[in-house]
Amino acid sequence: MASTSVSRVVPATPEQVWxxxxxxHSLPDWLPYIPESTPLxxxxxxxxxxxxxEVIVERMEGFSNRERHYTYSILRAPFPVRGYLSTLRVHDVPSEPxxxxxxxxxxxTPDGVSDEEAAELFTGIYREGLEALHHTLAG
Incomplete structure (x- = not known):
């Protein structure tokens, strides 16, 4: 099993970000490379x-509005992995209100690629996504 994590400080309060x-279903609001999300x-x-x-189908596995996070799995995607589980979380930055x-x-779990290749793929996706979020919030 492989894993990755990317974090970024963005210019908005945790409440505004959340x-x-x-x-x-809000990915199209801040993630330019996902222009469409259809509820299932x-x-x-x-x-x-x-x-x-390309089509990616994901299912929400957990959600906390109070703690500002959700967890989802991938059911179908063009990625070389299986057993994918991801969490998107918003934290306070005490020193920056x-x-x-x-x-x-x-x-x-990588499927046909190494742990490093799979981790690199998702590190890039997460990094680009958080950069897009920063850009959206900086407006």
Whole structure:
């Protein structure tokens, strides 16, 4: 099993960040490479379409509005992994009242690639995603 984690301090309060990213179907609001999210299973799952037209189906596995995080699994995707589980979490930054730290973590079993290659793939996705979030919030 492999894992990765990326975090980034962004220029908004934790409440403002969670308002933007806390909805399970809100990825198109801040992630340019995911222009479409279609709710499935009564909203518990989502079908994402990336900019290349590939389809990714994910299911929410856990959610806490109070603690500002959600966990999801991938049911179908063009990625060389299985058993994918990821959490997106917003933290307070005590020394910076107008900022929040966003942490995106994942663990997965590589399928046809090394642990390092799989971790590098998702590290890049998370890093680009948090950069896009920073850009959206900095507006």
């Amino acid at each position: 308002e933007l990213i806390g909805g399970f 299973e009564g909203g518990r799952a989502r079908e994402l379409h990336n900019a290349d037209g 107008g900022a929040a730290e966003v942490e995106w973590t994942g663990r997965f």
